[in-house]
Each structure stands twice: as structure tokens, then as C-alpha cells.
Amino acid sequence: MVLITRASDLAIVGANGGGWVAPVGTPALSSPTAQPTDPWAPLGAISDDGLTYGFDEDSQEFTPWGLTSPYRTQITKSVRTFGLTAWETSRIAVQSLQYRLDAADLEPDVSGITQYAETASPVPDRRAFWFLVIDGDAYKGFYVPEGEISERSDVTFKQDEMSGYEWTITTYPDAAGNTVYHVDKIPATPPYVGS
Numbered sequence: 001m002v003l004i005t006r007a008s009d010l011a012i013v014g015a016n017g018g019g020w021v022a023p024v025g026t027p028a029l030s031s032p033t034a035q036p037t038d039p040w041a042p043l044g045a046i047s048d049d050g051l052t053y054g055f056d057e058d059s060q061e062f063t064p065w066g067l068t069s070p071y072r073t074q075i076t077k078s079v080r081t082f083g084l085t086a087w088e089t090s091r092i093a094v095q096s097l098q099y100r101l102d103a104a105d106l107e108p109d110v111s112g113i114t115q116y117a118e119t120a121s122p123v124p125d126r127r128a129f130w131f132l133v134i135d136g137d138a139y140k141g142f143y144v145p146e147g148e149i150s151e152r153s154d155v156t157f158k159q160d161e162m163s164g165y166e167w168t169i170t171t172y173p174d175a176a177g178n179t180v181y182h183v184d185k186i187p188a189t190p191p192y193v194g195s
Contacts, residue, residue, distance in 0.1 A: 010186070014050045016134040019043040019084060021093055024146050026128045032141035032183050036130055041103070044088030047164055051131055052083035053142065054168070080171045080179050082131060082144070085164040089155075097149055098165045100125040124148060129169060141183035145174040 020040040029036060036042070058077035061070035086094045096103045100122050108114045129144040153166035171179035 012133065012138055012140065013135045014133050015136070017046070017051060017132045019046060019051070019086075019132075020130040021097060022128045022130070024126050024128050028143035028145075028181055028183060029130060029141065030183070032132055032139035032185050040130060041093035042091075043084075043086050043094055043097075044091045045086075047085035047087055047162070049085060051133060052081075054081035054083060055079075056081065081150070082129065082142070082147070082169045082171070083167065084131075084169075085153075085166040087162055087164045089163055089165055094165060097125075097127070097167070098152065100149075126172065137185075137187045139185040143181040143183060144169070144171045144179070145181070146172040146179075148172070 020036045020042050022039045022041065026039055056077065056079040057075060060074045060076050062072045062074070063070045086097075088094055089098070092103050092106045095101070095106050099116065099118055101116055105116055106114055126146045126148045129142075129147045131142040131144075133140040133142075147169045149167045150170040151168035155163055155165065157163050173179050
């Protein structure tokens with residue numbers, strides 16, 4: 001008979017969290033419990049759908065002549081994405097991402113008016129991202145050294161619905177070939193016991 005110690009602290013519920021954006025080249029935080037500071041800009045409130053960490057992979061199987069099962073599989077595509085809906089659509093960092101503009105171009109004038117235009121020919125807009133998921137004493141940090149919004153949903157303005165910018169952020173490899181760095185703080189738990 002096998003006895004298993006189950007530690008509920010190792011099960012993560014995305015109870016809380018946040019997102020930040022900064023210029024490419026901004027280093028990761030050394031701890032997920034640290035408060036991000038300038039140049040990290042907060043994305044503000046995120047919808048109750050939370051954060052989605054996506055995996056998009058393709059592979060090619062190689063099956064030898066005379067066999068019915070592959071004896072090798074080669075990964076031919078491996079993409080990581082993050083999905084969220086930003087609710088604070090008037091926040092400068094959020095508008096900057098939505099419209100691919102420099103944050104300085106969105107600063108209001110002395111009368112509080114902001115003016116900007118959307119180009120018909122967008123250019124790449126890579127940024128660094130920091131995402132945090134919190135569940136009690138468990139913290140999961142995701143540092144994206146180079147990411148870009150690759151999908152934007154329609155934006156709805158109506159009385160009974162919160163307007164938001166729904167994004168898919170695609171990650172790109174940095175100079176070391178990495179797309180996502182994990183910085184976690186997990187509570188100490190007893191080891192599994194078996195016989």
C-alpha cells in the first residue's frame with residue numbers, strides 16, 4: 001500500500017496577481033514578493049478571468065519502416081503566450097500597449113486633453129513584461145524579456161459591461177534563447193511518503 005501526503009499549499013488558485021510592462025532590457029525582479037518600481041509600469045486592474053499562460057507547440061513524429069509507433073519526436077514549434085483583459089483602459093501604460101505608442105505621446109496637455117492617432121501601418125512593439133500570480137503565501141512570477149501583443153479583441157462600450165482591452169502577448173527569445181523566466185516562492189511542505 002502506498003501512502004501519499006497531499007499538500008494543498010502546492011495547489012495554486014489564481015486568487016490575485018498583476019501585470020507590469022517596461023522597456024526591453026529591463027531586468028527581472030529577483031523575488032516575486034518585491035514591489036516593481038520604475039521603469040516597470042503597472043497594468044492596473046485585470047478582469048476576473050485572470051491570467052492565461054498558453055502553450056502552442058507542434059511536433060513531427062518519425063516512425064521507422066516496419067513499425068507503427070514513432071521512435072523519435074521533434075518539436076517544430078514552441079510558443080509561449082500570456083492572455084489577459086486590462087480593465088483600466090485610461091491608464092497611460094495600458095493605452096500605450098493597446099495603440100503601440102510611446103507613453104510620452106499619451107501625456108495630457110495642461111487642459112487635460114490627450115490626442116493621438118492610430119497608424120494604418122503598425123510597426124513591431126516589443127516590451128518586457130512581469131506577471132505575478134498570488135495564492136496566500138505562494139507567489140508565481142513570470143518575466144518575459146521580450147514580448148508583444150499579437151492579438152487584440154474588439155472593445156465593447158455598453159452600460160452593463162466593463163470595457164477592457166483583451167490581449168494575447170506572444171513571447172520572443174532573448175539573447176540566451178529563453179522566452180519566459182520563472183521566479184517563484186512556494187510554501188515549505190512535507191515530503192511525499194511512500195512504501
